Amino acid sequence: MKGDQGVATSLFKQLGERLGLGSRHRRANFIFIAAFVVLIAVAATLTDVFFSGNNLSNLFRQIVTNGLLSLGMLIVILTGGIDLSVGPVVALTGILAAGLQRQMPFPLAILIALAAGMLAGAANGFLIARFKLQPFIVTLASMGAIRGLIYVYSETPQTPIYPAFRSLLGGGFIGPFPVPSLIMLAFFPLVWMFLNQTTHGRAIVAIGGNEEAVRLAGINTRSHVLLAYILSGFFAAAAGVLLASRLGIAQPSVGSGYELDAIAAVVIGGGILGGGGGGAIGTFAGVLALGLIDNLLNLFNVQSYYQQILKGLIILIAVLARRKEH
Amino acid sequence: MAFLEVHQVSKSYDGTQALKKVDFAADSGEVHAIVGENGAGKSTLMKILAGAIQPDEGRLLLDGKAVQTRTPQQAFHLGIRTVYQEFSLVPHLSVTENILLGQMPTARFRWWVAWPDAHQRAEEVFRTLGFSGIPVRLPVSSLSVSQQQMVEIAKAVVERPRILILDEPSAVLSQEELKRLFQLIRRLREQKALVLYISHRIEEVFQIADRITVLKDGQTVGTVLPKTTSQSELIRLMVGRALEDIYPRRAPQPGEELLQVRQLKKEGRFQEISFRLARGEILGIFGLVGSGRSDLARCLFGAEPASSGEILLQGQPVRIKSPRTSVAAGLAFVTEDRQRDGLVLNCSIRDNVGLATMRQMSRGMFLNRRLQGAQVQHMVEEMDIRPARIAKPVRELSGGNQQKVVLAKWLLAKARLLILDEPTRGVDVATKVDIYHLVGGLADQGVGIILISSELPEILGMCDRTLIMREGRLVGEFSRQRSSEEALLACAAGVAQ
Numbered sequence: 001m002k003g004d005q006g007v008a009t010s011l012f013k014q015l016g017e018r019l020g021l022g023s024r025h026r027r028a029n030f031i032f033i034a035a036f037v038v039l040i041a042v043a044a045t046l047t048d049v050f051f052s053g054n055n056l057s058n059l060f061r062q063i064v065t066n067g068l069l070s071l072g073m074l075i076v077i078l079t080g081g082i083d084l085s086v087g088p089v090v091a092l093t094g095i096l097a098a099g100l101q102r103q104m105p106f107p108l109a110i111l112i113a114l115a116a117g118m119l120a121g122a123a124n125g126f127l128i129a130r131f132k133l134q135p136f137i138v139t140l141a142s143m144g145a146i147r148g149l150i151y152v153y154s155e156t157p158q159t160p161i162y163p164a165f166r167s168l169l170g171g172g173f174i175g176p177f178p179v180p181s182l183i184m185l186a187f188f189p190l191v192w193m194f195l196n197q198t199t200h201g202r203a204i205v206a207i208g209g210n211e212e213a214v215r216l217a218g219i220n221t222r223s224h225v226l227l228a229y230i231l232s233g234f235f236a237a238a239a240g241v242l243l244a245s246r247l248g249i250a251q252p253s254v255g256s257g258y259e260l261d262a263i264a265a266v267v268i269g270g271g272i273l274g275g276g277g278g279g280a281i282g283t284f285a286g287v288l289a290l291g292l293i294d295n296l297l298n299l300f301n302v303q304s305y306y307q308q309i310l311k312g313l314i315i316l317i318a319v320l321a322r323r324k325e326h
Numbered sequence: 327m328a329f330l331e332v333h334q335v336s337k338s339y340d341g342t343q344a345l346k347k348v349d350f351a352a353d354s355g356e357v358h359a360i361v362g363e364n365g366a367g368k369s370t371l372m373k374i375l376a377g378a379i380q381p382d383e384g385r386l387l388l389d390g391k392a393v394q395t396r397t398p399q400q401a402f403h404l405g406i407r408t409v410y411q412e413f414s415l416v417p418h419l420s421v422t423e424n425i426l427l428g429q430m431p432t433a434r435f436r437w438w439v440a441w442p443d444a445h446q447r448a449e450e451v452f453r454t455l456g457f458s459g460i461p462v463r464l465p466v467s468s469l470s471v472s473q474q475q476m477v478e479i480a481k482a483v484v485e486r487p488r489i490l491i492l493d494e495p496s497a498v499l500s501q502e503e504l505k506r507l508f509q510l511i512r513r514l515r516e517q518k519a520l521v522l523y524i525s526h527r528i529e530e531v532f533q534i535a536d537r538i539t540v541l542k543d544g545q546t547v548g549t550v551l552p553k554t555t556s557q558s559e560l561i562r563l564m565v566g567r568a569l570e571d572i573y574p575r576r577a578p579q580p581g582e583e584l585l586q587v588r589q590l591k592k593e594g595r596f597q598e599i600s601f602r603l604a605r606g607e608i609l610g611i612f613g614l615v616g617s618g619r620s621d622l623a624r625c626l627f628g629a630e631p632a633s634s635g636e637i638l639l640q641g642q643p644v645r646i647k648s649p650r651t652s653v654a655a656g657l658a659f660v661t662e663d664r665q666r667d668g669l670v671l672n673c674s675i676r677d678n679v680g681l682a683t684m685r686q687m688s689r690g691m692f693l694n695r696r697l698q699g700a701q702v703q704h705m706v707e708e709m710d711i712r713p714a715r716i717a718k719p720v721r722e723l724s725g726g727n728q729q730k731v732v733l734a735k736w737l738l739a740k741a742r743l744l745i746l747d748e749p750t751r752g753v754d755v756a757t758k759v760d761i762y763h764l765v766g767g768l769a770d771q772g773v774g775i776i777l778i779s780s781e782l783p784e785i786l787g788m789c790d791r792t793l794i795m796r797e798g799r800l801v802g803e804f805s806r807q808r809s810s811e812e813a814l815l816a817c818a819a820g821v822a823q
């Protein structure tokens with residue numbers, strides 16, 4: 001009896017080694033993928049709506065905002081920081097784009113909105129890099145300040161978006177694929193490339209591990225921290241513009257709590273707050289996981305409160321699974 | 327029957343066997359040294375005793391009774407105290423709190439800390455230990471590395487331990503501090519405690535140990551008595567081969583002037599520093615801890631701004647504003663604490679070795695990862711960094727190999743002036759020899775070397791010329807012919823010979 005057990009265990013071990021499950025980290029990834037597949041399989045058998053083109057296109061449209069925000073958040077978290085101000089930036093840039101398109105061609109309005117997002121990021125990054133302030137505090141302050149700024153700027157509770165803008169970005173399709181989703185999906189390989197293939201990306205990853213060592217290697221650490229927050233601002237602005245264009249209106253109240261979803265996606269994907277872990281691929285998995293859960297629970301008409309509880313649990317499980325063993 | 331017995335203990339990590347059926351015994355009232363190269367398994371064995379990790383198999387016997395140290399708490403209750411190489415202090419808490427952590431004196435109410443009592447007790451602890459001049463009220467982070475080490479040791483002996491494990495305790499201590507540590511160890515021995523002393527420094531082990539156990543490749547090679555064993559025999563046991571030439575034999579031919587420093591000053595740290603360095607010269611800077619030698623190195627490299635003074639490189643005045651400008655000017659700096667500011671521990675060997683040369687290895691903003699990988703791989707093989715897998719995180723490397731990674735980074739950058747601050751601290755003997763020969767080879771190729779060290783044999787063995795620093799000033803210069811341990815030490819300490 002005991003012998004059989006031994007054989008079985010060693011078989012599993014060998015199988016595990018074949019699949020590259022040696023380390024705990026890899027094992028965690030494997031468990032995640034497996035859980036994912038099971039989740040989708042269960043969903044597909046319980047409801048035939050899930051695999052319908054309509055639902056899938058919905059799913060990918062729903063994760064656009066969090067997908068973009070998570071990319072910015074990932075870059076900032078890799079430097080050892082955090083950006084809490086992305087939610088208000090989403091609202092600000094949406095309002096800005098919607099307001100400006102009345103006075104100028106909408107592509108120009110979009111460019112200005114993107115620039116505004118990057119400016120907000122630059123302000124965060126400057127304060128953090130130049131004065132060595134804590135990212136949490138700086139972005140907490142700007143989160144409040146930007147939210148206030150939006151209400152000062154926008155007089156109406158809603159600003160409508162012109163149809164041309166809507167149909168091109170928010171409502172547009174290329175073949176069966178919604179345009180915003182394609183934009184969001186395209187950014188993941190770009191960020192992966194940025195982080196893995198460029199000098200700036202490698203510097204950012206290294207800074208989160210040991211900023212002083214990077215500085216002493218002759219690399220300008222301040223400018224890289226600044227860059228990270230500008231990128232986060234850019235992604236938040238892109239998310240804001242696409243969200244406004246999809247909804248057809250821009251609201252000053254939109255975006256509250258978005259920063260938490262973005263942080264959650266990064267962490268589920270293997271990111272470590274304080275730097276030293278995380279990547280674009282893992283973050284994509286995190287975004288997809290969170291989106292999928294929302295989508296499935298919607299299909300089964302589960303109240304959104306339960307969705308929140310479940311999301312919280314998943315984040316905890318993800319962190320527990322990746323916990324370092326001593 | 328011995329006081330402590332370790333029976334057939336094995337431990338492996340991720341497939342590599344760190345300890346293979348290790349046997350080892352020590353008595354109470356003994357100073358038992360454990361020596362071996364990095365990666366020999368010393369630290370693993372100590373961590374098992376301290377309950378930090380669990381052995382895969384084997385038994386521990388204390389006073390003839392089988393004991394288990396499943397957790398650090400269990401080891402603690404057995405009276406086992408450990409001073410690790412990595413500090414386990416809370417940086418932003420005061421020295422007092424660090425020493426009395428978990429046993430702060432309280433007044434009247436259980437939750438009311440009696441601060442005056444606490445500080446008094448901490449001061450008393452240091453007084454009885456013979457460690458003076460440690461400000462107990464200040465946060466630990468404001469202390470120097472050697473002072474932090476003293477705090478770490480004080481914390482371990484504040485309640486009389488039955489077994490005290492010291493893992494490389496002397497790495498950051500000055501001679502004077504080391505002397506006090508030895509007094510403390512001898513006192514503990516008189517009190518019938520067992521002191522397990524792990525060190526790379528052979529001289530030290532011979533001074534303090536009653537017996538020496540040698541580990542090699544995770545196995546016990548043997549236990550010897552320092553009285554009947556010579557240092558070279560011990561080294562042979564550790565490394566498995568004779569080490570005739572520790573230092574490279576060079577015929578130094580200093581070339582034209584590479585560096586000239588004029589009246590360099592850093593407010594409150596050092597002043598009136600003027601010296602020259604030729605190409606191919608190895609210039610030593612020796613001084614006691616606190617003499618300002620590391621500050622000087624940091625200012626030369628631009629890690630901190632100097633207050634005033636001039637630096638000339640090959641006759642041209644240069645303004646070194648930041649590490650960025652100095653790296654561009656061909657300077658390189660190996661810091662005294664590689665883990666704190668020399669390495670990105672979570673990143674791979676490739677990322678660390680390539681860190682200072684990303685610009686050279688890229689087209690536009692795109693890094694040529696293939697070129698970088700090939701160059702790093704070449705460097706890793708040339709320098710015999712183990713494991714030779716460039717994707718391996720630096721965290722998983724031994725101290726010696728980590729130091730080689732730091733050096734490889736600057737070799738790849740083809741620096742013309744290399745500033746080394748304690749380059750062999752916490753490094754095993756074999757790697758030390760590798761590093762010495764590497765540095766010697768660089769000098770032969772015309773690289774100027776500034777070598778800061780608190781190890782006199784290293785200074786004497788390596789340097790063509792040595793400057794002595796005391797209290798922020800250069801107080802002496804010795805040619806190789808005039809250098810001797812006594813002369814350098816006397817000059818550094820400010821005592822007339």
